[in-house]
Amino acid sequence: MAEVPAAGRRFRETALGQHLGQLLRDQLGLLGLVLVLLVVLSALFAGWIAPYDPLKIYAGPRLAPPSWEHWFGTDHLGRDILSRVIAGGQVALQVAAATIAAALTLGIALGLLAGYGPEWLDNLLLLLFDAVRSFPVIIFALAVVTLLGPSLYTVILVVTISSVPIYARIVRTQTQAMKHNEFILAERAMGAGPLRILGVHILPNVVGPLLILASMDVPLVIAVEAGLSFLGMGVRPPTPSWGTILNDGYNYIRNSPWPVIAGGIPIVVVTLGFTFLGEALRDIFDPKLRKDL
């Protein structure tokens, strides 16, 4: 023990250090972390990692099976699929990050408003949330895409709008449960205004479960993006997206299954990775939610 440097020991004793230790001991959590890091790092350093330009036509023969030159093979235009998968990861993560950041911000704001505001506002917002939630995401997306035209931003907009109610409802319920607590009454008795009560005293108590939910939402968002792109309603070709890779390969699936498999693998990896990670985080931060106890 005496040889452990002071800084290292102190880090291990902090809350963050302990949580990290717990995460590394959880095997599925560790696997999730590795998968997520794999995708995130490959997207961040796509320029260095990708062996070819993802847009370059006839980088190799058309529909070539995997080889040392093209690990995932090539598509019907002879583009290198590995490079396209890596570039598609960038698109997927951009959509996921933008969507979840926007949905969290809006969801927290509306949820706090509904939970702490007057009753009529609460009812109005709930009606709005339920109305939005009553559309299946894909159908809603098809409608919006018809209006605004397919693009990356339309995808972000659609998925944001359909996720806001989920976050907002959680925040609202927790805010309502909390606003009659004695510590909130005590703050009001001291003269604290609603902004201070919401920002300093309620928000820190509701974000924990929300962040866990957000990390488990990432694969959902990515799947919707891939789905829309597959249907031609999302990212426009030639920009690579996992959905467009699937779509491109779909026509040649009988003779050459490589493009479809290569487009599907990252979706599976991302889904598993974020789900494992999210569940591990949930177990660490909120042991009460564990199902296996």
Add this chain to the structure above:
Amino acid sequence: MTALLEIENLRVRFPTMGPLRARLTGVADPWIDAVCGVSLSIAEGETLGLVGESGSGKSTLARAVMGLVPVAEGQVRVEGRRIDGLGGQALAPFRRRMAMMFQDPVGSLSPRLTVRSLVAEPFRIHGVRDRDLDAEVRRLLGLVGLGPDFAQRFPHQLSGGQARRVGVARALALDPKLIIADEPTAGLDVSVQGEILNLLARLQGEIGVAILIITHNLNVVRHVTDRMAIMYLGRFVEQGATGQVFERPHHPYTEALLSANPEPDPDAVLNRVEIKGEVPSLLRRPAGCEFHTRCLYARERCSSEAPAVSSAGGAHRYTCHFPLGENG
């Protein structure tokens, strides 16, 4: 000299159902009066005990004074100025003069804040910037007997007694004239209860703050308060100097409450006055004297005619047709 806090004919009402439902179900009066025409005054440096069963409206009264629940009728005056109906900015200067401590010692502290932040809250809320917060926090913690190392702790790391002390420190932060303490000893060990009460008494001697103690613990009232008021169904049934009320209770409810309090002396003659039944529902207040359904001495007149407030000398007042002092 004007009283520090004056409450006149205060009434607090809560709706039992929405207006639409009341209209549809034909309920003429969907309101209940949690506090029903209460008057009292507290002078500077005085300690008043507010006693009553659960649901008698003690806490509601305190919350109405602090502006946490709306006042339906009557007046609340602080240093002669009306504060009922005020909100936000207009109420802020009065909230500096009055501090309230809530029942749950730990639950009334914001769980994610350190003790330092909790004690500094009043300064932040009221924008007091000209003081060194660290020094103030250290001074206040010292005042309630907590070392400066407590500043970095979180509420869940405190015992009930320590959390209560933090609550007292925070109540004292802005040098209030009045502290409202809602069950300051609830949920604490007996020894810790004593410490907290001694602390309050000592601080009152040093600082001269007035204290309104809400409790159902009569020993607390007897040892700490100058005056006491007994509440039943949102009304005062008796109020007066603590010694007088304990010695010569005039209202049968007071007598019953006092006799239910265990005596530490094993040789004391057990002379318990039992009261029957439950507290009546606020939805259906009994006619006449509202206590007659449970009163041992109730007569014909009690069930039809509500008694007026009578005086038993000085500030000792009661609401009963047949007070114990006179014919008992």
